[in-house]
Amino acid sequence: MRDQDPSPGAADRRLSTKEAAELLGVKPETVYAYVSRGQLSSRRAPGGRGSTFDAREVEALARRNRRESASGPGGPGGELSVRTRLTLIESDRFYFRGVDAVELATRHSYEEVAEWLWTGRLRPGAAFDAPGPLVAVARRAVKALPGHATPTDRLRVAAIAAATADPLRFDLSEDAVLGAGRTLIPTLVAALPPLGPDRRDTGPLAHRLWTRLSGRDPDEARLQVLDTALALLVDHDLAASTLAVRVAASARAHAYAAVSAGLGVLEGPLHGAASGLAHRLLLEVLDQGDAAPVIADELRAGRRIPGLGHRLYPGDDPRARALFTLLGDIPDAEPALAAARDIVATAARHTPLHANVDLALAVLTVSCGMPASAGETVFAVARTAGWIAHALEEYGERPLRMRPSGLYAGPKPPRPLPGQEAEGAPPHS
CATH class of the missing domain: 1.10.1660.10 (Multidrug-efflux Transporter Regulator; Chain: A; Domain 2)
Known part of the structure; x- marks a missing residue:
């Protein structure tokens, strides 16, 4: 009334x-x-x-x-744009809810940064734990996959399996969605098979994830780099996978389904898988001892150089800069860092592009004895928190607003039914 x-x-x-x-x-x-x-x-x-x-x-x-x-949902010139209060990117810097993201990520854990993005409040010592039944369901589902399944395959299956074990998944209230995020992320990590004897399921998320990425024992410096990488990759405005999440959330898909939509997009070589391409490039440079012939082969094949350039940063990618600084404190990382510098300098003769976060992830994964797919895993686990934040934000908007209209460019109707064209007339192409 x-x-x-x-x-x-x-x-x-x-x-x-x-x-x-x-x-x-x-x-x-x-x-x-x-x-x-x-x-x-x-x-x-x-x-x-x-x-x-x-x-x-x-x-x-x-x-x-x-x-x-x-x-x-477009901006000037037809460019897609969506109102958001989460991440701002400008002048070669980016911010989470108005706070410098690099400063936040280098001073706080991944879990604390995720909480800040979700709620705008900092929770010192924030920790994510998954219920045993949720983990058990996710592990059984992942174990049933063939051995050649990718990490993103495993994460997507784990997310779907976890959803079936959560009777409250259709509750889209803020508390319920945040609760799902705090349990889903550690469940995804716990569902991945360990690469060594240590299957850690407690403690900071970066420590737990390490055992799924490398069979080596980590030291604090390496764990710090991994934790910072997770925090830096939490969100990056409307990347392709994040847009998919918001479309799903606009249709009121539950949080697990929205995350699954993001994971589906993430596998593209121009998105989450880009770090794997940079990893392989880095290994080739280390093997040859010189970036010049490797870069020449890439350009001769008509391929872009992975790990270089970002359309949102005319200058340095601040995420890469922060990770390179931390990696500089790890002696074993120096050969990979030198190879990365060689790649940037050599490619600059062709086109002046700066290193992006994929090259920094490649230095981390190569120097820590991780597989080429490890960077994609780090990316997916990290970005899940950002997807939860965007889903939660989209649930507060008008339903089904992410519904653009198609611009039809096919044959002009009406056309006869197939097989009923006029006798003697050529079939429509």
């Missing part, structure tokens, strides 16, 4: 939170998010505990939202 006369002539109509949410097609929590972003003003209801909103402001915001929806 409206607080004031709802007629168009009313000069000062006030809407309750519920009414404003219904008019905007969002949850009540999103109405308050609009207030915090300065898109709406609120006033305490007389004699009540709730807030009221200027109907004209709400209607104007609803019209803006409808205009954006009518033209598809």
